[in-house]
Amino acid sequence: MKKENSCCSTPCCDATESLEPSAHPNRNTDFPWVLEEMDTPIGKIPKIKTQTEFADTLGAIAVRLGINRSNYRINPGLYAVGNPNDLSPVLVTANYKLTFDSLRKELSKQNLWILVLDTKGINVWCAAGKGTFSTDELIKRINLVQLKNVISHKTIILPQLGAPGVAAHEVSKHTGLKVSYGPVYARDLPRFLNNELKATTDMRKVHFTLKNRLTVIPVELKVVLKVLPILFTLLFIFNLISPGEINFSRVFLQSANNLIPYAISIALGTLGIAALLPYIPFRSFAAKGLLLGLAWAALAVRYHGTFNFPENTLIVAANILFLTSITSFSALNFTGSTTYTSISGVQKEMLYTIPLIAVATLLGLGLVITYKIMLFTG
Amino acid sequence: MGLVYLKDVTTLTLHPEKCIGCELCTQVCPHLVFTMENKKARIANKEACMECGACATNCPAAAISVHSGVG
Numbered sequence: 001m002k003k004e005n006s007c008c009s010t011p012c013c014d015a016t017e018s019l020e021p022s023a024h025p026n027r028n029t030d031f032p033w034v035l036e037e038m039d040t041p042i043g044k045i046p047k048i049k050t051q052t053e054f055a056d057t058l059g060a061i062a063v064r065l066g067i068n069r070s071n072y073r074i075n076p077g078l079y080a081v082g083n084p085n086d087l088s089p090v091l092v093t094a095n096y097k098l099t100f101d102s103l104r105k106e107l108s109k110q111n112l113w114i115l116v117l118d119t120k121g122i123n124v125w126c127a128a129g130k131g132t133f134s135t136d137e138l139i140k141r142i143n144l145v146q147l148k149n150v151i152s153h154k155t156i157i158l159p160q161l162g163a164p165g166v167a168a169h170e171v172s173k174h175t176g177l178k179v180s181y182g183p184v185y186a187r188d189l190p191r192f193l194n195n196e197l198k199a200t201t202d203m204r205k206v207h208f209t210l211k212n213r214l215t216v217i218p219v220e221l222k223v224v225l226k227v228l229p230i231l232f233t234l235l236f237i238f239n240l241i242s243p244g245e246i247n248f249s250r251v252f253l254q255s256a257n258n259l260i261p262y263a264i265s266i267a268l269g270t271l272g273i274a275a276l277l278p279y280i281p282f283r284s285f286a287a288k289g290l291l292l293g294l295a296w297a298a299l300a301v302r303y304h305g306t307f308n309f310p311e312n313t314l315i316v317a318a319n320i321l322f323l324t325s326i327t328s329f330s331a332l333n334f335t336g337s338t339t340y341t342s343i344s345g346v347q348k349e350m351l352y353t354i355p356l357i358a359v360a361t362l363l364g365l366g367l368v369i370t371y372k373i374m375l376f377t378g
Numbered sequence: 379m380g381l382v383y384l385k386d387v388t389t390l391t392l393h394p395e396k397c398i399g400c401e402l403c404t405q406v407c408p409h410l411v412f413t414m415e416n417k418k419a420r421i422a423n424k425e426a427c428m429e430c431g432a433c434a435t436n437c438p439a440a441a442i443s444v445h446s447g448v449g
């Protein structure tokens with residue numbers, strides 16, 4: 001969900017301050033992505049490989065699964081690709097290792113400089129939104145590495161998605177360097193560099209392809225799945241409260257079975273929404289979620305017995321309310337991972353969705369309590 | 379691709395009288411919201427705006443305003 005502190009709303013972006021790069025004990029050549037050191041007017045700087053290796057792929061997979069995600073970073077500073085000289089272009093990027101990898105693998109056969117900003121291990125777009133890929137950091141880093149002693153020209157190339165954080169005219173005012181915004185995607189950089197630093201319209205547009213959408217799922221799911229133990233506990237308590245003898249293992253199994261449709265409703269609100277996004281009617285994410293949720297609730301109550309729910313109208317109604325609420329909320333939450341939703345839009349959606357979900361949940365609870373009272377009295 | 383978010387929600391505003399025609403907004407917008415017309419910027423596709431704030435931040439004439447979130 002796009003709250004004021006989100007963009008990539010998941011814990012990813014709340015990177016910790018640990019591992020301050022300057023305090024890093026390793027020498028440049030200890031890093032597997034460094035080819036060798038290169039002598040420059042500002043001293044030795046690392047020359048990097050433009051091919052990613054097995055370890056990089058493994059690291060990328062781990063990060064996508066949410067492992068070590070907030071600390072997958074490289075040292076800020078100046079790097080060389082190929083054999084750059086004072087006339088070579090300068091590319092600016094973030095110090096998230098995944099970003100660095102996706103950039104360098106597009107740069108084979110290039111001779112250029114890469115200026116890595118300290119974005120606390122966060123990708124360019126999110127960092128630009130959060131203020132770490134910023135005018136101040138860029139100016140600071142240009143001065144810190146003494147960039148003007150390395151190049152004799154006056155242009156630095158920024159990724160277009162860094163633009164929310166950087167005021168090009170301010171950079172120019174403070175450093176005398178001109179900011180040129182490159183393409184959104186690193187894969188277009190060779191074309192951009194060959195085209196006198198002019199981006200075509202197709203290089204300027206951000207996409208949200210099926211692959212993009214599915215890539216963010218594991219981390220989304222990981223966050224959402226944390227609610228499953230809570231749901232299980234609630235179901236367990238609900239099932240414990242019943243007249244007659246209590247059989248704990250039976251209640252446990254029943255609760256586990258009850259949990260299945262709920263797990264599916266969460267999966268639909270994330271995985272389902274992500275995969276089917278362009279094909280589900282409505283622009284509103286809450287509405288998309290409601291539609292998926294209703295479809296699933298209809299199916300789930302059709303097989304009520306399979307999931308070990310009592311065949312009772314009150315419980316059927318409560319399940320419909322709960323399942324659709326969960327899917328709708330999960331779908332709304334997914335806006336934080338998209339590339340096209342606006343904060344005003346999300347706030348508008350929340351304004352009518354959150355009260356509706358609250359009412360539906362309370363109504364569902366009321367039905368469940370009524371059912372229990374009837375069990376004990378009837 | 380047809381992914382468009384809610385209608386009439388964006389807070390994006392352009393003050394054409396302040397525009398100096400530098401074209402930077404057309405370069406930084408990731409959803410191609412702006413076009414140039416008679417050397418002035420024009421909002422051509424307002425619905426596509428996601429309020430990232432890139433245009434407003436980079437407008438040297440402060441001709442664009444938008445309430446942007448953090449991403």
